[in-house]
Amino acid sequence: DSPSQVRKLVPSRDQTLQEELARQQVNERLRRQFAAQANAIGPWIQGKVEEVGRLAAGLAGSLEEQMAGLRQQEQNIINYKSNIDRLEGDHQLLQESLVFDNKHTVYSMEHIRVGWEQLLTSIARTINEVENQVLTRDAKGLSQEQLNEFRASFNHFDRKRNGMMEPDDFRACLISMGYDLGEVEFARIMTMVDPNAAGVVTFQAFIDFMTRETAETDTAEQVVASFKILAGDKNYITPEELRRELPAEQAEYCIRRMAPYKGSGAPSGALDYVAFSSALYGESDL
Secondary structure, three states: OHHHHHHHHHHHHHHHHHHHHHHHHHHHHHHHHHHHHHHHHHHHHHHHHHHHHHHHOOOOOOHHHHHHHHHHHHHHHHHHHHHHHHHHHHHHHHHHOOOOOOOOOOOOHHHHHHHHHHHHHHHHHHHHHHHHHHHHHHHHOOOHHHHHHHHHHHHHHOOOOOOEEOHHHHHHHHHHOOOOOOHHHHHHHHHHHOOOOOOOEEHHHHHHHHHHHHHOOOOHHHHHHHHHHHOOOOOOEOHHHHHHHOOHHHHHHHHHHOEEOOOOOOOOOOEEHHHHHHHHHOOOOO
16 A cells, blocks of 8 residues: 555665765765865976976076986975875776766866876976086086076077077077078078977077087088088089078078179089188178
Protein backbone atom coordinates (compact mmCIF):
# COMPACT_ATOMS: atom_id res chain seq x y z
CA ASP A 1 0.00 0.00 0.00
CA SER A 2 0.92 3.61 -0.55
CA PRO A 3 1.82 4.78 3.01
CA SER A 4 4.37 1.95 3.49
CA GLN A 5 5.97 2.84 0.12
CA VAL A 6 6.35 6.46 1.23
CA ARG A 7 7.93 5.30 4.51
CA LYS A 8 10.53 3.30 2.51
CA LEU A 9 11.22 6.01 -0.09
CA VAL A 10 11.76 8.93 2.28
CA PRO A 11 14.80 7.41 4.09
CA SER A 12 16.41 6.35 0.78
CA ARG A 13 15.83 9.82 -0.71
CA ASP A 14 17.26 11.30 2.47
CA GLN A 15 20.30 9.03 2.18
CA THR A 16 20.83 10.17 -1.47
CA LEU A 17 20.72 13.80 -0.35
CA GLN A 18 23.17 13.09 2.45
CA GLU A 19 25.57 11.40 0.02
CA GLU A 20 25.28 14.28 -2.45
CA LEU A 21 25.95 16.77 0.35
CA ALA A 22 29.01 14.82 1.48
CA ARG A 23 30.28 14.71 -2.12
CA GLN A 24 29.81 18.47 -2.47
CA GLN A 25 31.71 19.06 0.77
CA VAL A 26 34.63 16.91 -0.40
CA ASN A 27 34.69 18.77 -3.74
CA GLU A 28 34.63 22.12 -1.97
CA ARG A 29 37.54 21.03 0.22
CA LEU A 30 39.48 19.98 -2.92
CA ARG A 31 38.72 23.34 -4.56
CA ARG A 32 39.94 25.28 -1.53
CA GLN A 33 43.05 23.11 -1.24
CA PHE A 34 43.95 23.72 -4.90
CA ALA A 35 43.15 27.44 -4.68
CA ALA A 36 45.23 28.03 -1.55
CA GLN A 37 48.33 26.70 -3.33
CA ALA A 38 47.59 28.22 -6.76
CA ASN A 39 47.05 31.66 -5.20
CA ALA A 40 50.56 31.45 -3.73
CA ILE A 41 52.28 29.84 -6.74
CA GLY A 42 50.86 32.19 -9.43
CA PRO A 43 52.25 35.40 -7.89
CA TRP A 44 55.52 33.64 -6.97
CA ILE A 45 56.10 32.73 -10.63
CA GLN A 46 55.21 36.26 -11.76
CA GLY A 47 57.58 37.76 -9.19
CA LYS A 48 60.41 35.48 -10.33
CA VAL A 49 59.83 36.37 -14.01
CA GLU A 50 60.19 40.05 -13.03
CA GLU A 51 63.34 39.40 -10.97
CA VAL A 52 64.95 37.51 -13.87
CA GLY A 53 63.96 40.43 -16.14
CA ARG A 54 65.69 42.89 -13.80
CA LEU A 55 68.83 40.74 -13.75
CA ALA A 56 68.68 40.45 -17.56
CA ALA A 57 68.53 44.24 -17.82
CA GLY A 58 72.01 44.34 -16.32
CA LEU A 59 71.13 46.52 -13.35
CA ALA A 60 73.02 44.30 -10.90
CA GLY A 61 76.57 45.50 -11.37
CA SER A 62 79.23 43.52 -13.21
CA LEU A 63 78.53 40.52 -15.43
CA GLU A 64 79.97 38.27 -12.72
CA GLU A 65 77.53 39.71 -10.16
CA GLN A 66 74.70 39.36 -12.67
CA MET A 67 75.63 35.72 -13.23
CA ALA A 68 75.81 35.01 -9.49
CA GLY A 69 72.31 36.49 -9.07
CA LEU A 70 70.97 34.41 -11.96
CA ARG A 71 72.51 31.18 -10.65
CA GLN A 72 70.92 31.87 -7.26
CA GLN A 73 67.52 32.42 -8.90
CA GLU A 74 67.97 29.27 -10.97
CA GLN A 75 68.53 27.28 -7.77
CA ASN A 76 65.45 28.85 -6.12
CA ILE A 77 63.37 27.92 -9.15
CA ILE A 78 64.62 24.31 -9.20
CA ASN A 79 63.88 23.99 -5.47
CA TYR A 80 60.34 25.31 -5.99
CA LYS A 81 59.41 22.56 -8.46
CA SER A 82 57.93 20.32 -5.71
CA ASN A 83 55.16 22.92 -5.17
CA ILE A 84 54.16 22.64 -8.83
CA ASP A 85 54.13 18.83 -8.57
CA ARG A 86 51.91 18.97 -5.48
CA LEU A 87 49.50 21.30 -7.29
CA GLU A 88 49.41 18.88 -10.24
CA GLY A 89 48.35 16.16 -7.78
CA ASP A 90 45.49 18.28 -6.42
CA HIS A 91 44.48 19.19 -9.96
CA GLN A 92 44.31 15.48 -10.76
CA LEU A 93 41.96 14.87 -7.80
CA LEU A 94 39.66 17.66 -9.00
CA GLN A 95 39.61 16.19 -12.51
CA GLU A 96 38.77 12.72 -11.20
CA SER A 97 35.91 14.21 -9.18
CA LEU A 98 34.72 15.97 -12.36
CA VAL A 99 35.18 19.40 -10.78
CA PHE A 100 36.05 21.96 -13.45
CA ASP A 101 35.09 25.25 -11.81
CA ASN A 102 36.79 26.99 -8.89
CA LYS A 103 35.55 30.32 -7.63
CA HIS A 104 38.38 30.55 -5.08
CA THR A 105 41.17 31.25 -7.59
CA VAL A 106 41.77 32.92 -10.95
CA TYR A 107 44.62 30.48 -11.67
CA SER A 108 43.92 27.33 -13.64
CA MET A 109 46.48 24.51 -13.83
CA GLU A 110 47.05 25.49 -17.47
CA HIS A 111 47.89 29.06 -16.39
CA ILE A 112 50.42 27.79 -13.88
CA ARG A 113 52.03 25.36 -16.35
CA VAL A 114 52.45 28.06 -19.00
CA GLY A 115 53.90 30.51 -16.44
CA TRP A 116 56.30 27.86 -15.14
CA GLU A 117 57.52 27.00 -18.67
CA GLN A 118 58.03 30.71 -19.42
CA LEU A 119 60.04 31.10 -16.23
CA LEU A 120 62.29 28.13 -17.04
CA THR A 121 62.83 29.41 -20.60
CA SER A 122 63.51 32.92 -19.38
CA ILE A 123 66.16 31.94 -16.79
CA ALA A 124 67.93 29.59 -19.23
CA ARG A 125 67.94 32.21 -22.00
CA THR A 126 69.19 34.95 -19.66
CA ILE A 127 72.04 32.82 -18.29
CA ASN A 128 73.02 32.01 -21.87
CA GLU A 129 72.97 35.71 -22.84
CA VAL A 130 75.16 36.73 -19.91
CA GLU A 131 77.63 33.92 -20.68
CA ASN A 132 77.81 35.25 -24.27
CA GLN A 133 78.39 38.78 -23.00
CA VAL A 134 81.29 37.57 -20.86
CA LEU A 135 82.80 35.90 -23.94
CA THR A 136 82.27 39.04 -26.06
CA ARG A 137 83.71 41.30 -23.36
CA ASP A 138 86.81 39.15 -22.95
CA ALA A 139 87.31 38.54 -26.68
CA LYS A 140 87.03 42.25 -27.51
CA GLY A 141 88.80 43.52 -24.40
CA LEU A 142 85.87 45.68 -23.28
CA SER A 143 85.92 47.31 -19.85
CA GLN A 144 82.95 47.01 -17.47
CA GLU A 145 82.44 50.78 -18.00
CA GLN A 146 82.07 50.36 -21.76
CA LEU A 147 79.62 47.50 -21.26
CA ASN A 148 77.63 49.60 -18.77
CA GLU A 149 77.50 52.39 -21.31
CA PHE A 150 76.18 50.04 -24.03
CA ARG A 151 73.68 48.62 -21.54
CA ALA A 152 72.43 52.09 -20.52
CA SER A 153 71.90 53.08 -24.18
CA PHE A 154 70.17 49.78 -24.94
CA ASN A 155 67.85 49.94 -21.91
CA HIS A 156 66.98 53.56 -22.65
CA PHE A 157 65.72 52.67 -26.14
CA ASP A 158 64.18 49.28 -25.26
CA ARG A 159 60.71 50.79 -24.92
CA LYS A 160 58.87 47.54 -24.24
CA ARG A 161 61.38 46.64 -21.54
CA ASN A 162 61.58 43.08 -22.82
CA GLY A 163 65.31 42.92 -23.49
CA MET A 164 64.90 43.52 -27.22
CA MET A 165 64.83 46.66 -29.35
CA GLU A 166 62.37 47.02 -32.18
CA PRO A 167 63.88 48.39 -35.43
CA ASP A 168 62.43 51.87 -34.75
CA ASP A 169 63.99 51.90 -31.26
CA PHE A 170 67.34 50.79 -32.68
CA ARG A 171 67.20 53.47 -35.34
CA ALA A 172 66.46 56.15 -32.73
CA CYS A 173 69.38 54.83 -30.68
CA LEU A 174 71.79 55.06 -33.65
CA ILE A 175 70.59 58.56 -34.54
CA SER A 176 71.15 59.63 -30.93
CA MET A 177 74.77 58.45 -31.30
CA GLY A 178 75.27 60.63 -34.35
CA TYR A 179 74.64 58.17 -37.17
CA ASP A 180 73.29 59.79 -40.30
CA LEU A 181 70.97 57.08 -41.58
CA GLY A 182 69.25 56.77 -44.92
CA GLU A 183 66.77 53.95 -45.55
CA VAL A 184 69.28 51.80 -47.42
CA GLU A 185 72.09 52.24 -44.93
CA PHE A 186 69.73 51.34 -42.07
CA ALA A 187 68.52 48.29 -44.01
CA ARG A 188 72.16 47.23 -44.42
CA ILE A 189 72.78 47.58 -40.69
CA MET A 190 69.58 45.64 -39.89
CA THR A 191 70.80 42.69 -41.99
CA MET A 192 73.89 42.63 -39.75
CA VAL A 193 72.15 42.89 -36.37
CA ASP A 194 69.09 40.82 -37.28
CA PRO A 195 70.30 38.29 -39.88
CA ASN A 196 67.25 36.02 -39.40
CA ALA A 197 64.83 38.95 -39.91
CA ALA A 198 63.14 38.33 -36.55
CA GLY A 199 62.26 42.04 -36.36
CA VAL A 200 64.19 42.64 -33.12
CA VAL A 201 67.70 43.56 -32.00
CA THR A 202 69.00 41.67 -28.95
CA PHE A 203 71.53 43.15 -26.55
CA GLN A 204 74.12 40.64 -27.80
CA ALA A 205 73.60 41.78 -31.42
CA PHE A 206 73.75 45.40 -30.25
CA ILE A 207 77.12 44.88 -28.49
CA ASP A 208 78.47 43.02 -31.52
CA PHE A 209 77.44 45.90 -33.77
CA MET A 210 78.76 48.63 -31.47
CA THR A 211 82.11 46.93 -30.92
CA ARG A 212 82.43 46.18 -34.62
CA GLU A 213 81.69 49.83 -35.42
CA THR A 214 84.11 51.13 -32.82
CA ALA A 215 86.82 48.70 -33.90
CA GLU A 216 86.24 49.46 -37.61
CA THR A 217 86.94 45.82 -38.38
CA ASP A 218 85.39 46.15 -41.82
CA THR A 219 88.33 47.52 -43.72
CA ALA A 220 88.13 48.38 -47.39
CA GLU A 221 90.48 45.45 -48.15
CA GLN A 222 88.11 42.95 -46.53
CA VAL A 223 85.17 44.32 -48.50
CA VAL A 224 87.14 44.28 -51.75
CA ALA A 225 88.11 40.66 -51.06
CA SER A 226 84.44 39.77 -50.52
CA PHE A 227 83.34 41.44 -53.77
CA LYS A 228 86.22 39.76 -55.63
CA ILE A 229 84.79 36.36 -54.61
CA LEU A 230 81.30 37.40 -55.77
CA ALA A 231 82.79 38.66 -59.05
CA GLY A 232 84.53 35.33 -59.72
CA ASP A 233 87.95 36.94 -59.26
CA LYS A 234 87.37 39.70 -61.87
CA ASN A 235 88.26 43.34 -61.12
CA TYR A 236 84.72 44.43 -61.97
CA ILE A 237 81.29 43.08 -61.12
CA THR A 238 78.06 43.07 -63.14
CA PRO A 239 74.58 44.06 -61.92
CA GLU A 240 73.44 40.48 -62.69
CA GLU A 241 76.10 39.04 -60.37
CA LEU A 242 75.14 41.44 -57.59
CA ARG A 243 71.45 40.59 -57.94
CA ARG A 244 72.24 36.88 -57.93
CA GLU A 245 74.53 36.97 -54.87
CA LEU A 246 73.03 39.63 -52.59
CA PRO A 247 69.62 40.32 -51.01
CA ALA A 248 67.54 42.48 -53.39
CA GLU A 249 67.79 45.70 -51.42
CA GLN A 250 71.55 45.42 -50.91
CA ALA A 251 72.09 44.57 -54.59
CA GLU A 252 70.12 47.63 -55.75
CA TYR A 253 72.03 49.81 -53.29
CA CYS A 254 75.37 48.64 -54.71
CA ILE A 255 74.22 48.99 -58.32
CA ARG A 256 73.03 52.55 -57.66
CA ARG A 257 76.18 53.61 -55.83
CA MET A 258 78.95 51.85 -57.79
CA ALA A 259 80.67 53.81 -60.57
CA PRO A 260 81.07 52.25 -64.05
CA TYR A 261 84.27 50.21 -64.39
CA LYS A 262 86.86 52.14 -66.43
CA GLY A 263 89.32 49.29 -67.14
CA SER A 264 89.60 47.44 -70.42
CA GLY A 265 87.94 44.21 -71.45
CA ALA A 266 84.80 44.63 -69.37
CA PRO A 267 81.25 44.27 -70.73
CA SER A 268 79.06 47.35 -70.81
CA GLY A 269 77.37 48.01 -67.47
CA ALA A 270 80.32 46.55 -65.50
CA LEU A 271 80.78 48.20 -62.09
CA ASP A 272 83.85 49.25 -60.10
CA TYR A 273 83.60 47.54 -56.72
CA VAL A 274 87.13 48.56 -55.62
CA ALA A 275 86.40 52.30 -55.76
CA PHE A 276 83.03 51.70 -54.08
CA SER A 277 84.63 49.74 -51.19
CA SER A 278 87.32 52.38 -50.64
CA ALA A 279 84.71 55.12 -50.55
CA LEU A 280 82.46 53.16 -48.20
CA TYR A 281 85.13 52.17 -45.69
CA GLY A 282 88.01 54.48 -46.50
CA GLU A 283 88.47 58.21 -46.04
CA SER A 284 86.55 59.61 -49.02
CA ASP A 285 82.79 59.87 -49.25
CA LEU A 286 80.66 58.81 -52.20
